[in-house]
Amino acid sequence: MEEILLKKCKLVVDAINPIRKNIDILIEEGKISRIGESLSASGIIIDCSDSLIIPCFLNGHTHSPMSLFRGIAEDLPLHRWLEEKVWPLEQKLNNELIYYGAKLSALEMLKSGFSGCADMYFMMDYVAKAFIDLNFRGVLCEGLFDFFEKSLTDKKIKLALDMHKKLLSLNSPLIKSSFGPHATYTCSKELLEAIAELSKEFEAIVHIHVAETEDEQIQSLKRYGMREVEFLDRTGLCNERSLYAHGVWFDEKELRILKEKHASIVQNTISNLKLAAGSTCDLKRLIDLGISCCLGTDGPASNNSLDPFEMMKFSSLMLKHMYKNPAIISAKDIFKLATYDAYKILFPELKGGAVSEGYVADLAIFDLSEIKLRPLLFDDSTHIINHMVYSCSGLRAKHVIVNGDFSILNYKSTKEDEQELLNRFDEVFNRFINS
Numbered sequence: 162m163e164e165i166l167l168k169k170c171k172l173v174v175d176a177i178n179p180i181r182k183n184i185d186i187l188i189e190e191g192k193i194s195r196i197g198e199s200l201s202a203s204g205i206i207i208d209c210s211d212s213l214i215i216p217c218f219l220n221g222h223t224h225s226p227m228s229l230f231r232g233i234a235e236d237l238p239l240h241r242w243l244e245e246k247v248w249p250l251e252q253k254l255n256n257e258l259i260y261y262g263a264k265l266s267a268l269e270m271l272k273s274g275f276s277g278c279a280d281m282y283f284m285m286d287y288v289a290k291a292f293i294d295l296n297f298r299g300v301l302c303e304g305l306f307d308f309f310e311k312s313l314t315d316k317k318i319k320l321a322l323d324m325h326k327k328l329l330s331l332n333s334p335l336i337k338s339s340f341g342p343h344a345t346y347t348c349s350k351e352l353l354e355a356i357a358e359l360s361k362e363f364e365a366i367v368h369i370h371v372a373e374t375e376d377e378q379i380q381s382l383k384r385y386g387m388r389e390v391e392f393l394d395r396t397g398l399c400n401e402r403s404l405y406a407h408g409v410w411f412d413e414k415e416l417r418i419l420k421e422k423h424a425s426i427v428q429n430t431i432s433n434l435k436l437a438a439g440s441t442c443d444l445k446r447l448i449d450l451g452i453s454c455c456l457g458t459d460g461p462a463s464n465n466s467l468d469p470f471e472m473m474k475f476s477s478l479m480l481k482h483m484y485k486n487p488a489i490i491s492a493k494d495i496f497k498l499a500t501y502d503a504y505k506i507l508f509p510e511l512k513g514g515a516v517s518e519g520y521v522a523d524l525a526i527f528d529l530s531e532i533k534l535r536p537l538l539f540d541d542s543t544h545i546i547n548h549m550v551y552s553c554s555g556l557r558a559k560h561v562i563v564n565g566d567f568s569i570l571n572y573k574s575t576k577e578d579e580q581e582l583l584n585r586f587d588e589v590f591n592r593f594i595n596s
C-alpha cells in the first residue's frame with residue numbers, strides 16, 4: 162500500500178481533539194502514522210492547503226441494495242409498504258441486482274464522506290463484493306425471517322451460518338460478518354436463540370430492528386408476555402454484541418436492561434419520520450444513561466437519501482423538537498455520534514473516528530471553497546462542526562480515504578468508471594422492473 166501525505170491541511174477537525182491548522186498528515190499501512198509539520202513521503206502527495214479534513218462517517222443501519230426500490234413505494238404505512246410493495250419485489254431479486262443495488266448505495270455514501278455501514282439484506286456475499294470493489298467498509302449480515310414457520314427455522318439458521326463463513330472466507334480488512342435476525346415480529350424464539358448461540362461462538366455483532374413501532378411492542382407483549390428488550394435479553398440477544406436499529410419505543414425497564422447489558426442503539430430519525438413511527442429514538446436519554454449510540458440512515462427506500470449531513474441534522478432537530486429545548490444536544494455531540502462513537506460500536510477492534518496518530522486512515526477531505534462552509538472562523542472547531550451538522554446537506558467530499566487507500570479522488574471513484582456503473586445499474590434495474 163502506497164504512502165499518502167496530506168500536505169498543509171488547512172483545517173483538521175474531529176470530535177475529540179482540538180482544532181489543528183496547516184499541518185501534514187502521513188498515512189502508512191492503512192493508518193495515520195504521523196501528524197506534524199514539514200513531513201515528507203515517497204508516495205502520493207496531496208495538497209490540502211484549501212481543505213478541511215475530518216474522520217469519515219459510519220452509517221449504523223442501512224439496507225444498501227434497496228436503492229433498487231428508491232421512490233417506488235411511497236406514502237404508505239410500514240406494514241402496507243412491506244407487504245404490498247417491498248416483499249413482492251424482493252421475491253424477484255438475484256445476485257446481479259443485489260450487487261448493483263449495493264454498489265450504487267456504497268458510491269453514494271462514499272461521495273459524502275461515509276467510509277462504511279452496518280448493512281442487513283440478502284445475498285450479502287454480493288454486497289461484500291460490491292463494497293470491496295469500491296473500497297468501502299461493511300458490517301454485513303444476511304437478513305433472517307422465518308415468520309414463525311417451524312419448517313423454515315433450521316433453513317434460516319443454516320443460511321446465517323453459511324453466509325457468515327462465506328464472508329469470513331473473503332478475508333478482507335473491509336468486511337466484517339455479523340448476524341441479522343430481522344426483528345422479534347418476523348423471527349421465532351427458536352431462530353433468535355440459535356442466532357444468540359452463533360453470536361457468542363463467533364463473537365459477532367447481532368444487528369436487529371427493535372422497538373421501531375409501538376405495535377411491535379404490543380405484539381411482543383401478546384406473544385411473550387413481555388416487551389421486546391426483556392424478551393431479547395432472555396433469548397441471549399441483549400449484550401455488548403447487540404446492535405439495535407431504531408429503538409423508538411423503550412420503557413424504563415427496557416432502558417435499565419440496555420444499560421446493564423451494554424447493548425448499542427442506532428437512531429434512524431429520517432425513516433422514523435417518513436414511516437411515521439410516532440416518535441424517534443430518544444438519544445438524549447440513552448446518552449445520559451451511558452448507553453452507546455450512533456446514527457443511521459436506514460435503507461434508501463425508506464429515507465430516501467444516504468446523506469450523513471441530513472442524518473445528523475434530522476437527529477439533532479428531532480431531539481430539540483421532542484424536548485422543546487434547542488440546547489438539549491449540541492452539534493458536536495451529534496457529530497461525535499456519527500464518527501467517533503460509531504467506530505467504537507461497529508469497529509471496536511479498530512481505533513477510528515478521529516484524526517489522531519495510530520488511528521485507522523478513514524478520512525474525508527472537503528474543499529473549503531464550498532458555499533455551505535461560509536463563513537469560516539478558523540480558530541473555532543465548533544463553528545465548522547455546526548456547518549457540518551446544520552448546513553451541509555448534499556455536500557460531496559473531494560477525496561475519501563478508506564483503510565489508507567483512496568476510494569474517491571477529485572470527486573470520482575478511483576475504483577470504477579462511475580458512468581459505466583450507472584449504465585449497468587439502469588440496465589439491470591430496467592430488466593427487473595419490467596419482468
Ligand SMILES: [Zn+2]
Nearest residue numbers: 370406459460
Ligand atoms: Zn431497517
